[in-house]
Amino acid sequence: MRTLSTREISDCVYRLARKAGLTLTKSCRNALLSAENAETGAAQFALNAVLENEKVARREQMPVCQDTGMSVVLIELGQDVHLTGAPLKDAVDDGVRRAYRDGNFRKSICDPLTRANTGDNTPAHLHVEIVAGDKVNVCFLPKGFGSENMSRLYMLTPAEGREGIVNAIVETVKLAGSRPCPPVYVGVGIGGSFDGCALLAKKALLRDVGSENPRADVASIEKEALAKINTLGIGAQGFGGKVTAIGVSCEVAPTHIAGLPVAVNIQCHCVRCEKETL
């Protein structure tokens, strides 16, 4: 049994949040560079601005996007780890609180009805999964809501099958249009339950842009959906063009014999995601 203070997890969340706010993932940056080369006119102007912006962000130590997001924290906790100190949830929130204060990040979390801002970007949206071993994997995803707002959940019938899944993905991106800051990264959950499916879609966004699901039948859905999305012509910022999405990632889980849930979680072109193992 390994003992670990939740203070270390709090400090880890702090480090990951600070870095994520200022940095695009490498796979996202590479995908945007390819898109910039493929486009012309206003779309190319927009992609160039986004890539230059990351350099400004690094130089000036300012967040790449003012929407520093809802703090989504996913933790895989080894079952041979004994946590000590403050409750895990409080430790994670403390890491978020300190990072958003010290990093001059925007505080974007509010009550859904009164709209009163919590003032420190807490609570984080925390998922904990117990896994084998004595390590703790921490992943920090600052999720902007321009894109989150454009996400959808479909409860398809089994008969709608593969074709229904591809149509749901393409329809979601089409309906989102220029609003979520395209070119988008599309995370898709297939299967599970109503709630589990949405979490699968979020987890799909943690994968590198351009990576393939190891299951060949799932990878072929990713490929076909991406190709169809990129015939929509929405382009960067909706200015028209060939690249409306930089990637589609699907994750699957067993579901009920009566159903086929499909969740489509839209991520803007600012893919920010940092991971660390403790």
Added chain:
Amino acid sequence: MKKLTLPLSADEIKALNAGDCVLLSGTIYTARDCAHRRIFELLDRGEKLPFDLKDAFIYYAGPCPAPAGKACGSCGPTTSARMNIFAPHLLNLGLGGMIGKGEMSEETRQAIQRNGRVYFAAIGGAGASYGNAVKTCECVAFPDLLSEAVYRMEVEDFPLVVAIDSKGNSIYKA
């Protein structure tokens, strides 16, 4: 790239075409979801607004806090479509135009055309660059809304694309 300084004359606005890339300087006001609601409450009660709408430009944005030595933190645009329920009325009251990101409704497009105004798209996800181009930033209303408050900003060379021009043409696909 064409350089423009606010306020824009009717002729300057008329010369802008959807798809043009411009660098805009001058005074703008930020307002997003909650600030718009408050502005409409003031209008309903016939009270004075925090800034004169006449020929003013609203930037749909909520900045990050300013780091030491800077006027403003990261400050890119937010999704304009959420303000479709507010924009036509403000345009009818004399608003000069809007800066945001993404398509707006048919009703907003018509209001822009009818009033001879313009909607500029800023580049979403380029918040650090826009924040750097803000030279002064002062909260003029609703400070309790934090980043959603109304800020008066002097900006220099904001890179923008004309998204809906005064003739009603739009860069976005119908």
